[in-house]
Amino acid sequence: MGDSAPVTAEGSSPMLRQTSAHRHGAAIAVVVCLATATASTAGLAPMAHGERESPSSLYLVTLEGAGTAGGGAVDETASATHMLQTQDQLLEIVDAEDPIYRWTTALNGFAVELAAAQAARLAGDPRVALVEKNQIRPLAAVDGAASRTATASVPGTRERGGGVVIGFVDTGIDPDSRAFSAVTPLGPVPSRFGGACGHAPDDPDWDTGDCDTKVVAAQHYVAGFGEDRLRVNAVLSPADTDGHGTAVASVAAGTDDVAVEVGDHRLGRFSGVAPRARVAAYKACWSAPDPDDDGCATADLVAAIDRATADRVDVLNLSVGGPARIDTVELALLGAAEAGIVVTAATGNQGDDDYAAHPSPWVVTVGASTGAQRVGAVEAQGGPTLRGAMAATGPAGPAPLVL
Structure with missing residues (x-):
C-alpha cells in the first residue's frame, strides 16, 4: 500500500x-x-x-x-x-x-x-x-547486519534502567533470548505498570508464562496487516520470528555482561544500554511471502501504541518509518507523550526519500546507525571473488570450498 x-x-x-x-x-x-x-x-x-x-x-x-x-x-x-x-x-x-x-x-x-x-x-x-x-510502513533497519555486540565500559552501566519499563512496538520478542536472562534479580514489576502477557491460542509454542520480571508484557496486533497476507511460517503470537524486535529490545534493555557466541566464534560480551529496564513487547510488524511486502500496518501500530499507553510504559520505542506529516500514528504518539511517556522513533532508512520520518516535536526522533560489521572476501582460484559480511577476525585458508 x-x-x-x-x-x-x-x-x-x-x-x-x-x-x-x-x-x-x-x-x-x-x-x-x-x-x-x-x-x-x-x-x-x-x-x-x-x-x-x-x-x-x-x-x-x-x-x-x-x-x-x-x-x-x-x-x-x-x-x-x-x-x-x-x-x-x-x-x-x-x-x-x-x-x-x-x-x-x-x-x-x-x-x-x-x-x-x-x-x-x-x-x-x-x-x-x-x-x-x-497503510503498510517499513521497519527501520540498515542493509546488512551491523554488529549487535557491545561491552559495558561506562561506570554504573549495570544499574541503568532500574524501575523503568520500555515498550517496543516492533516484530515481537524472543523471551528465551540470553539477552533477557535475569542474571541479577530485578525485584517486583513496578506497581504502576498494568501490562500483561497476552494469550495466543493459535501458537502452541507461546505460553503466558514466557513473561517474567524482565519481559513483563507481550501482545500482538495483526488485524490491520491481515492474517491472509502473512508468510507461511508466521506465528500469531507475540513471538518474534523476524529478529528485529528482539534486537532492538536487547540493544536498549539487554541484560548486562552476556557472552555472545555464534557457533565456535566468540564475539565478546554484550550489554544493553539500560540492562535493568523491563521490556514490554507489542508486536505490530509482520512478514509476508514477498519480503517487499513486509511491514507494519498503521491500524496495528495505533492499536499497539494505544495499549502501551494504557499499560503505562515509561518509554515507548517505534523503529518504523513514516511520512513527513502528522498522521494517525503521530497523533497516537502525541497521546502517549501527553501521558508522560518518553516517545522515541526512527527517522527512517529510506535513502531515496528527501525527508525525515516522525518530525513531531513530541517525538525524540533518532537517525543513526553504527556497527563494527566485518567485511571479507572469498577468492576462488580461477573463479569469482565473493564479498560480504564475515564472522572471522583474520584470513583463513587456502581451503576447499563446498557450496
Whole structure:
C-alpha cells in the first residue's frame, strides 16, 4: 500500500491538541457531555443504501479531542464511555461494519472497513479530525547486519534502567533470548505498570508464562496487516520470528555482561544500554511471502501504541518509518507523550526519500546507525571473488570450498 493523502473535511487539516497542562476544563466538559449525551448525529442523516460503494478499504478515523491519556478527565471510565458512544453514532451514520479496533487512550478513534463515500461522509463531520486509509510502513533497519555486540565500559552501566519499563512496538520478542536472562534479580514489576502477557491460542509454542520480571508484557496486533497476507511460517503470537524486535529490545534493555557466541566464534560480551529496564513487547510488524511486502500496518501500530499507553510504559520505542506529516500514528504518539511517556522513533532508512520520518516535536526522533560489521572476501582460484559480511577476525585458508 502506498502512502496516500489523508481524507479530511474540505479546507481542514489535522489539529494539534493542547497538552493536558492547558486543559484544566476538560474534566468539566466531559461531565457536561455525558449529562447531555443523546443520539444526536450533528444534523447528518444516515446514508442511504445506494450511497454505499464497494470495494471497501480499511480506514483509520480519528475524532476531535484527546484520548483519556491526555484529556485530564477526572473519571477516565466515564470519558471513555462517552468516546465510544460518539464513535457508535458516527458508525451508524454511514451504516458501517463493526470496527476491527477502537481506541480511547492515546487517541479517540477506530479502524473500520469503509467505501470511499462513507469515508468522505465521516471526513465531513465536525466531530472527526482525520480520516485516512490503512497503510503498510517499513521497519527501520540498515542493509546488512551491523554488529549487535557491545561491552559495558561506562561506570554504573549495570544499574541503568532500574524501575523503568520500555515498550517496543516492533516484530515481537524472543523471551528465551540470553539477552533477557535475569542474571541479577530485578525485584517486583513496578506497581504502576498494568501490562500483561497476552494469550495466543493459535501458537502452541507461546505460553503466558514466557513473561517474567524482565519481559513483563507481550501482545500482538495483526488485524490491520491481515492474517491472509502473512508468510507461511508466521506465528500469531507475540513471538518474534523476524529478529528485529528482539534486537532492538536487547540493544536498549539487554541484560548486562552476556557472552555472545555464534557457533565456535566468540564475539565478546554484550550489554544493553539500560540492562535493568523491563521490556514490554507489542508486536505490530509482520512478514509476508514477498519480503517487499513486509511491514507494519498503521491500524496495528495505533492499536499497539494505544495499549502501551494504557499499560503505562515509561518509554515507548517505534523503529518504523513514516511520512513527513502528522498522521494517525503521530497523533497516537502525541497521546502517549501527553501521558508522560518518553516517545522515541526512527527517522527512517529510506535513502531515496528527501525527508525525515516522525518530525513531531513530541517525538525524540533518532537517525543513526553504527556497527563494527566485518567485511571479507572469498577468492576462488580461477573463479569469482565473493564479498560480504564475515564472522572471522583474520584470513583463513587456502581451503576447499563446498557450496
